[in-house]
Structures are given as C-alpha cells and as structure tokens.
Amino acid sequence: MADPLSFEALASSEHVLSSAENFVLYVLLEAVARGKGGAGGGSRLPLNLGVVIDRSGSMYDERRLEFVTEAVKFLADNLTADDKVSIVAFADKAKVLITPEAARDKSAVKRAIDDIDLLEIGGGTQMALGMRAAIDEVKKNLSPDRLNRVLVLTDGQTYEETACIELVEKNRGEISFSTMGVGVEFNEKLLQRIAQDSNGKYHFIGDPAEIPGIFEDELEGLRAVSLRNGRIEVTLSQGVQVREAFRASPEIYVLGTPLVGEDRKIGYEIGDLQAGVPGSVLLTLVLPPRKPGQVRILQSTFHYEIPGGAENTVSCDLTCDYTLDRTLTSKRNGRVMNLVDQVSIAKLQAKAEEELKAGNVDRATRLLGNALQGTQRMGNVKATQALSGLIDQIKKTQTLQTKAAKTTLLQAQAVVRKTQMLDPEALKEFQNKNGK
Numbered sequence: 001m002a003d004p005l006s007f008e009a010l011a012s013s014e015h016v017l018s019s020a021e022n023f024v025l026y027v028l029l030e031a032v033a034r035g036k037g038g039a040g041g042g043s044r045l046p047l048n049l050g051v052v053i054d055r056s057g058s059m060y061d062e063r064r065l066e067f068v069t070e071a072v073k074f075l076a077d078n079l080t081a082d083d084k085v086s087i088v089a090f091a092d093k094a095k096v097l098i099t100p101e102a103a104r105d106k107s108a109v110k111r112a113i114d115d116i117d118l119l120e121i122g123g124g125t126q127m128a129l130g131m132r133a134a135i136d137e138v139k140k141n142l143s144p145d146r147l148n149r150v151l152v153l154t155d156g157q158t159y160e161e162t163a164c165i166e167l168v169e170k171n172r173g174e175i176s177f178s179t180m181g182v183g184v185e186f187n188e189k190l191l192q193r194i195a196q197d198s199n200g201k202y203h204f205i206g207d208p209a210e211i212p213g214i215f216e217d218e219l220e221g222l223r224a225v226s227l228r229n230g231r232i233e234v235t236l237s238q239g240v241q242v243r244e245a246f247r248a249s250p251e252i253y254v255l256g257t258p259l260v261g262e263d264r265k266i267g268y269e270i271g272d273l274q275a276g277v278p279g280s281v282l283l284t285l286v287l288p289p290r291k292p293g294q295v296r297i298l299q300s301t302f303h304y305e306i307p308g309g310a311e312n313t314v315s316c317d318l319t320c321d322y323t324l325d326r327t328l329t330s331k332r333n334g335r336v337m338n339l340v341d342q343v344s345i346a347k348l349q350a351k352a353e354e355e356l357k358a359g360n361v362d363r364a365t366r367l368l369g370n371a372l373q374g375t376q377r378m379g380n381v382k383a384t385q386a387l388s389g390l391i392d393q394i395k396k397t398q399t400l401q402t403k404a405a406k407t408t409l410l411q412a413q414a415v416v417r418k419t420q421m422l423d424p425e426a427l428k429e430f431q432n433k434n435g436k
Contacts, residue, residue, distance in 0.1 A: 007032075007314045009318040016295075048142065053068055094133040138175055155183045245258065294320070339419070393408045
C-alpha cells in the first residue's frame with residue numbers, strides 16, 4: 001500500500017560556510033497528502049458543521065443577508081445523509097435556527113433561513129454567543145471520524161472579543177473554525193486569529209455576491225481532507241537557533257519564535273490536510289560555525305491520523321555540508337527561496353499597514369513599493385495588481401479611514417497571504433535565477 005503522504009525537509013542551501021558566526025539557513029518542512037480526498041483517499045469523511053450567521057442590522061446592507069440565504073441553501077442541497085449541520089443566527093442574542101436532527105429535512109432548512117429576518121434577537125453583534133451556541137450543537141455529534149468545524153460569518157465589530165478567542169482555545173484539537181468577514185467594518189485581526197489558532201480558513205469578502213462561492217470553497221475543501229490533526233515536531237541540533245517561523249502553505253502567516261527547551265524540541269500544528277495541498281512551515285535558522293564536513297541540522301517528524309486508525313508518523317533528517325568554499329554556499333534551492341520571497345512580501349505588506357496606521361504614509365508607501373517589486377519579479381500577477389491598487393488608494397487618501405482604502409487593503413492582505421504554488425516550468429526558471 002502506498003504511503004498516504006510525503007514529508008520532506010528542504011534547505012535553502014545544501015552548504016553552510018564553516019567560518020560564518022551566524023549563518024542564516026531557511027528550512028521548509030512540508031507534508032502533502034496523496035490521493036483524491038476522503039479517508040485514506042477513499043470515500044470522504046462525514047461533516048459535522050455549525051454555521052454561525054451575523055443577523056445584525058448592517059447585514060441588510062448590500063443584500064448581504066440575501067446572499068447568505070442563498071449560500072445556506074446551497075449547503076443544504078449538497079449535504080449527504082451522513083453529514084450533520086446546525087445553523088445559528090446572532091445579533092444581541094443567539095438563536096439556533098436548525099439543529100442537526102432538523103437539518104435532515106432540506107426544505108425545513110430553507111424555510112428557516114428564509115425567515116431569518118423575522119427573528120427577534122436585536123441588532124447588535126455578540127459573535128461569542130453565536131459561536132458558543134454552534135459549538136454546543138457540534139459537540140452533540142463530535143467524533144474523530146467526522147470533520148468538526150464551525151463557520152462564522154460577520155460584517156461588524158463584535159463585543160467581547162476575548163470570549164471568542166477563549167472559545168477557540170477551549171476547543172482546540174476538537175473543532176476548527178473558519179471565519180468570513182464581509183465589508184470593511186469587521187476586525188480582520190480577530191477573524192484571522194480565530195482561523196489560524198484552530199487551523200481553519202479566513203476569508204475576506206469584499207463583494208457580498210462572493211458569499212455563496214466562499215461556502216462552496218469551504219465545502220469542497222472539507223471534502224478533500226484525507227489526513228487529520230497534522231503536527232510537525234522538530235528536534236534542533238545543538239547550537240542551532242530559530243529566528244522566525246511562518247506557516248508557508250496554504251497561507252502565509254507568522255508562527256512566532258518558539259522557546260526551545262533543553263530537549264531541543266519545538267512543535268507546529270498543521271491541522272487537517274487536503275489531498276494535494278501542501279501543509280508547510282518555513283523556519284529561519286541561525287547556525288553556529290563548525291569544522292568542514294557533513295552535519296545534521298535537525299530531525300523532523302510529522303504526526304498525523306488516518307480517520308478510523310491510530311496516529312502515524314513519518315520522519316526525515318536534514319543534513320548540510322559545512323565548507324570553506326563560498327561559491328558553494330551561494331547556490332540556492334529555488335523552491336525554498338520562492339517561499340522565502342513570498343513570506344518577505346507578506347512581512348513588508350504587514351509592516352506597511354502598521355506604518356500607515358501610525359500616520360507614516362511615506363514610509364508605508366516605500367514598503368509597499370518594495371513588496372510590489374517583489375511580486376513583479378516573481379510574476380505574481382494577482383498580488384502585483386492588489387498591491388498596486390493599494391498604493392494608488394494610499395496616495396489618494398493618505399489614510400485607511402475611507403471605505404475604498406480599507407477594502408483595497410483587505411483585498412491585498414488576502415491575496416498576499418495566499419501561497420502561490422509554482423508550476424514546474426516556473427520553478428525551473430526560478431531555480432536557474434538562483435544558481436541551482
């Protein structure tokens with residue numbers, strides 16, 4: 001039987017300069033599930049979903065609630081008899097519209113969502129109440145043999161943000177959360193954190209007409225899951241330090257600098273793996289000087305579960321040749337360096353946003369210009385267009401306070417965060433440029 005996944009550790013260079021005091025090495029740790037999705041590449045896993053819908057007063061703007069209604073009806077039409085789904089609406093209060101038992105009747109789901117505007121739940125935004133109600137429903141059918149996820153859609157700032165984070169932390173490892181922010185008034189940092197901390201997905205929805213498509217994307221992604229609860233464990237060799245760590249695929253975001261204990265071990269949660277979609281972490285390592293020769297830099301193990309089975313592991317080591325030949329150390333792995341460049345662009349965009357919020361418009365524009373040069377060099381057309389549009393908006397408004405500027409910013413964030421996978425020909429060209 002073929003292995004259900006591949007796992008590898010790739011370094012930016014196979015060679016390390018022996019005389020360098022602080023040699024920087026980038027390491028990509030990447031797992032890819034094989035097959036076409038479903039348990040072990042076979043039939044797909046049944047779903048256990050809680051859908052949380054913001055029904056505050058602003059959801060009536062731009063036909064947002066109308067598109068949500070269409071999306072939920074699509075979801076109902078595409079669930080099987082083995083799937084479980086509950087639907088919760090919230091404003092100042094939360095109300096369970098459909099329980100998993102009632103959702104077996106698709107016509108009942110459609111009637112309930114059509115009547116969502118009749119609910120007497122106020123007009124505010126208490127997202128934590130909606131999340132809690134959906135979690136309670138999901139827990140009624142919680143199972144390691146199901147994909148347990150809560151989908152949260154909102155268009156505004158919520159009260160009690162800390163309560164939302166606490167709910168995610170309390171259910172870590174059991175339930176993942178995907179978040180959808182509509183318009184420009186929601187707190188994108190909160191929605192991003194909820195998704196990242198639980199290994200779900202974050203979606204920015206600039207046009208409400210995109211809502212049904214986002215629901216379809218979520219459903220397709222869940223159907224493609226073949227491996228559960230992925231986790232990378234790394235044991236660093238003595239003297240090796242981690243300067244930075246980033247999730248590198250399918251989205252880019254910072255993982256922070258971990259505390260390395262006496263056992264030299266660090267770990268990173270990857271979550272569920274969709275077939276063919278890499279789950280990867282990019283480490284920036286600082287290496288000590290050593291005598292010439294082959295040296296093991298780290299050991300890495302990927303832990304995962306095949307639904308219905310026990311935990312499995314696959315391991316690999318990363319070794320490099322210490323050398324005094326500087327020409328050898330200049331050769332780079334094109335695939336790793338491409339991801340390094342993508343991470344650098346995301347960092348520039350995030351830094352520019354901080355500068356803009358602080359009122360440093362000129363510095364923000366320069367940082368975005370550097371990011372734009374990077375996307376142009378890499379041939380990332382979507383990111384180039386998004387960053388160019390953001391620069392134009394900043395030059396016009398000198399602020400992020402206008403709706404147009406905030407929309408452009410959120411669009412740029414979403415595009416820059418999404419990992420661009422190179423096709424084989426583009427990768428060859430990139431490797432040639434990087435000397436390998």
